[in-house]
Structures are given as structure tokens and as C-alpha cells.
Amino acid sequence: MSSQRTALVLGGGGITGIAWEVGVLAGLTEAGVDLSAADLVVGTSAGSVVGAGLRSGTPVEELFAAQLAAPGPAPVARLGRGTLVRYGLAVLLARRDDAAFRQRIGRLARSAADSGRTPSEAERRAAISAALPSPEWPDRPLVLTAVDADSGRFTTFTRSSGVELVAAVGASCAVPGVHPPVTIDGHRYMDGGMRSPANADLAARYDRIVVIAPLPRGAGPMTSVDAQVTGLVSRVAVVSPDRASRSAIGRNVLDPAARAPAAGAGRVQAAAVLDRVAQVWPG
Secondary structure (H helix, E strand, C coil), rough: CCCCCCCEECCEEECHHHHHHHHHHHHHHHCCCCHHHHCCCEEHHHHHHHHHHHCCCHHHHHHHHHHCCCCCCCCCCCHHHHHHHHHHHHHHHHHCCCHHHHHHHHHHHHHHCCCCCCCCHHHHHHHHHCCCCCCCCCCCEEEEEEEECCCCCCCEECCCEEEEEHHHHHHCCCCCCCCCEEEEEEEEEEHHHCCCCCHHHHHHHHHCCEEEECCCCCCCCCCHHHHHHHHCCCCCEEEEHHHHHHHHHCCCCCCCCHHHHHHHHHHHHHHHHHHHHHHHHCC
């Protein structure tokens, strides 16, 4: 059993996705299944924040407690109607061409940032820095995903990439039309969820995989979690929000006021998925 390589995949899902994932992890840890010991952690968008926090060595109970704190006075971000329309047009025009879809979304992301419809890169960097327990890359393997907003090329960042952790997390979380793309070495990067909600295929070479995905299905050509794990020879457990968790998360995944309810619902749901996860996870 000890020779089985393990991977934890943490998907995107906004502010409430962060909270819900932390709640699930806290509930599983309390029940004796510690996913933080994974040989690999893959983080996409919200999952990049959770993955960086988990790999920092911060106890999951501390991460959970942080999600229960009252939100600050900052305005609530949301995907506006105009942005949603542009997303829909990108889906229709790109059809099943995922590269073309990402390029169109990249243009949306750059236009929104350049016209001042998003916070500045500096403001966003400060917010990401405040959300991370440590600004340093962890020693244990952590892969964070992003998409080049110019070319649409899918990108991964690791400790060896020569990119600051805050920048890598910021890029992975740069929701087009809401947050500005992050400039790294002359390229502008946006949310890694624009390729897939969780990018679970990055863990394909691992023997035992747990995917925690607040948004298991993407729009248009974005590859779903189920499609990425179907056919893998690995033992896989996928955890996505149940009805109670979806209700707690609410309709705006960027609303800090829903963070505590989402975290609590995730912790409760952990009991329902415990057996399924434990069958996959060694020990």
C-alpha cells in the first residue's frame, strides 16, 4: 500500500469554492483521512489558494477557522451580465475548439483589465498575498494551473518555474472579467479553470486520486472532471457539492458572505463521502 502514489486535485469555484473545499478537508481530517499528505497536490483557481495553504503546513483547522471569519467591507465581486454574455458568445463561436475558446476569453480578460473594469494587478496581488499563510513555495510537490491570456496556451507553475507563489496563485485565480490577468515574464495569465474546472488529468500518472471539485462541469469546450478521470487506471474518488452544499454556496460564488456557510456545509458533507474517499486513500 505504501508504494501507491497519491494525488489530491483541488478545483475552481470562487470564494465559496475555497471555503467549501477547506470544509471538506477539515471534515475528512477530523475523521482520520488526511489528504494533506498527498504525494502531489494540483490546484486550479480556488484550488490554488487551498493547495498553497494546505502545502504550507498550516493545520487544516486553522484554514477552516479563517473561512468562518466575518467578511470585510470590500465590495462584493460578481460576474456581470455583460461578462456572462461574452462568455456565452465565446462558447458559441469557439464551438468545440478549446484553444479558440481560451483565446476569446483571454481577449475578454485583457479588455476588462485594460479598461479599468477590474481591480489593478497591485490590488489583486495584495488580496492574494493576504489570503496565503506563506508567500514561499512549499517543499512538497504543488502544481498550479493558468492560461496565457494572449495565446490561450495552458500553463502550469511549480516551485522550479522561477515564479513567485503569490503570482502563480494570482494567475490561477484571475477570473476573466472580474480579476486582472497576472503579468509574469512579459506574459499575462488568467484563470486555469478556463481549460478545465479541475485539470484532474495532471494527476493521471498517480495510483490513487481524490478530486475535490466545487464546479465539476465547465462551459462549452472546457473538459469536465468526469471526462478527465474516465478511463484512468488509477483509483479515483470525485467529491462535488451535494444539494445542501450547493444551497449554502449560493448563486454568487464570489460572495464572501457565503464563505462561512459553504465551509460548514463542506465539513458536514465530508461525513457522507468519507467511506468513498477512504476506499481510495491509503491508510
